[in-house]
Amino acid sequence: MEENKITNTYEADQIQVLEGLEAVRKRPGMYIGTTSLRGLHHLVYEIMDNSIDEAMAGHCDTIEIVLHPDGSVSVQDNGRGVPEGINAKTGTPTLEVVFLVLHAGGKFGGGGYKISGGLHGVGASVVNALSEWVEVENCVNGNRYTERFEKGKVARPFNYEGPAPDGKHGLYVRFKPDADIFEDVNFEYETLLTRIREQAFLNAGIRIIFKDRRGEEEVVNDLCYEGGIIQFVEYVNSLKHANMIHNNVIYMKAEKDDITAEVALQYNDTYTESIITFANNMATVDGGTHEVGFKNALTKVTNQYARKLGFLKDSDKNLSGEDAREGICAIVSVKLPDAQFESQTKAKLGNSEIRNIVDNIVCTKLGEFYEENPDIAKAIIDKSCAASRAREAARKARDLARRKGVFESSSMPDKLADCQDRRKEFTELYLVEGDSAGGSAKDGRDSRFQAILPLRGKVLNVEKSRLDKVYSNESLIPIIQALGCGIGEEFDASKLRYGKIIIMADADVDGSHIQVLLLTFFFRHMRQLIDEGHIFLAKPPLYKITKGKIEKYAYSDEERDKIFEEIGGGRAERYKGLGEMDKEQLWETTMDPTTRTLIKVEIGDAMKCDEIFSLLMGDQVAPRREFIEKNAKFVENLDI
DSSP states (O other), rough: HHHHHHHHHOGGGGGGOOOOTTTHHHOHHHSSSOHHHHHHHHHHHHHHHHHHHHHHTTOOOOOEEOHHHHHHEEEOOSSOSSSSBOOOTTTHHHHHHHHHHTTOOOOOOSSSOOSOOOSSSOHHHHHHHHHEEEEEEEETEEEEEEEEEETEEEEEEEEEEEEEEGGGGGEEEEEEEEETTTTOOOOOOOHHHHHHHHHHHHHHOEEEEEEESSSSSSSEEEETTTTTTHHHHHHHHHHHHHOOOSSOOOEEEEETTTEEEEEEEEBBSOOOOOEEEETTTTTOEEEOHHHHHHHHHHHHHHHHHHHHHHHHHTOOOOOOHHHTTTTTTEEEEETTOOOBBTTTOOOOOOOOOOOOOOHHHHHHHHHHHHHHOHHHHHHHHHHHHHHHHHHHHHHHHHHHHHTTTTTOOOOOOOTBOOSOOGGGGGGGGEEEHHHHHHHHHHSOOOOTTEEEEEOOOOOGGGGGGOOOHHTOOOTTTTHHHHHOOOOOGGOOGOOOOOOOEEEEEEHHHHHHHHHHHHHHHHHHHOHHHTTTTTTEEOOSSSSSEEEEEEEESSSSHHHHHHHHHTTTOOEEEEEOGGGGGGGHIIIIIOOTTTTOOOEEEEOSSSSHHHHHHHHHSSSOOHHHHHHHHGGGGGGGOOOO
């Protein structure tokens, strides 16, 4: 009774007051989104963004980022450094304020920065809070200052070290992420390189040197792009291994007061669009007013010239936005004071004035370009009209499918073994490779919440197919039917029938190919399902290990060897496919929520995903082979 009394008491002394940076360490996800690898890399971006802000202010032209063998990373710039002296409000050195106080910095209207990506002023202090240690060297006005922090607290006090050597100026920050906070503290070089390369493109002429000293040989990328986002578009299009509709990138720029808007675009012969937007160098993955302005203007100009050049008659309907954007690769970058983002991760821009600025520049400049380059205008608009015809064919295919009852909510695939529960948050749909594995999955599942759909025939490669082909494809129709959320113009994620869609394929090269085909379909036509965390990959075992009455399963060669050590030898039977497992084995290894391993499919970087899908599923064989040969060692279940 006494124990219950204590448990149910809510007294004043139970209210916790977290001091300093304790709140960040207590709830890191509130500040960096996640403690996964994405959150780990976010620490580097926060410090790098401060240096980029110095570059945008015109005080820095070189930034060096180094991954060190001890697991730390350093960022050094040749900017002004942090102002020296004592902060009037706190009575402590300004350098200390920057690294110890949340929402402190030169980005809140004090005149230090007109334009800044680090809007919220939590960058340096959050990195400090989530690091095992941070070393800072600040060279400003010919003087050199240092300080060391450990887990968000001062470990070696702020100190004046004497004159800065050889006129050195700028800030050097080296930190080691705290392994007690993060799930993994090993930085991924390629992930960081993608973000760093973006910053070099977005800030024409700024030099960013990225070094990895963790291996036997130092890896160095020295990045500087005088052409800015023009070269950015050329780079993204080169990753698609596609043919260009026109050779030169179309570039436009406008300035109004302290706002700058840049747009660069080029069309290729693919059926997909790549529009990548930035505000103050932050990737706005959810778009915003600048993206809306760009899309509206592009559609207006395309229709205006389609009619002017005779592609559309007076009686014809306008081309849609999707038609105008088919095959486009565009970068939209705006820089403005007082940027209004929706969150600390800066995913969506909300400033209303930006929409009109971007709209006006595209309408004016793109119209002028088409007037001066009629052959290019004709080639682009001809592609848009072809997209419109394909969209009409897709509508007819969809209507035909509807008349046949294919996509009606009451029409479910013949092979679907549905579950009993109808609540989306509790249900799962397994997309299973092969009838044999599908049969075992149906027999072994928990029918209360698990539905099974065996895949029919070869999955269509949607990377090389327009939407009209998707509507008539026998391998994809059952999936669209089962999910219930439609596709194309009628896609509605709220109508999704299952909370988890789990792709379950064999642990071999054919199974990997099926996974990529399905992921390409979801990425190109139902990307919101990935964004909202509905898509998963099942991970079946590679081996069944037996010794006497002992039975264990291994999901990699390393796990197999570890089990051998634990049980003192044994026999390993390599599974050739899911169909070899009986219903009990399939349930225990791959379907039981208490024992299975599921891999959630996430889009950490949309541009990188676009590149990989274009490469793996495109027409050109040589780059695909090169990618597979380079990355095969990182894929656990790939047999070549």
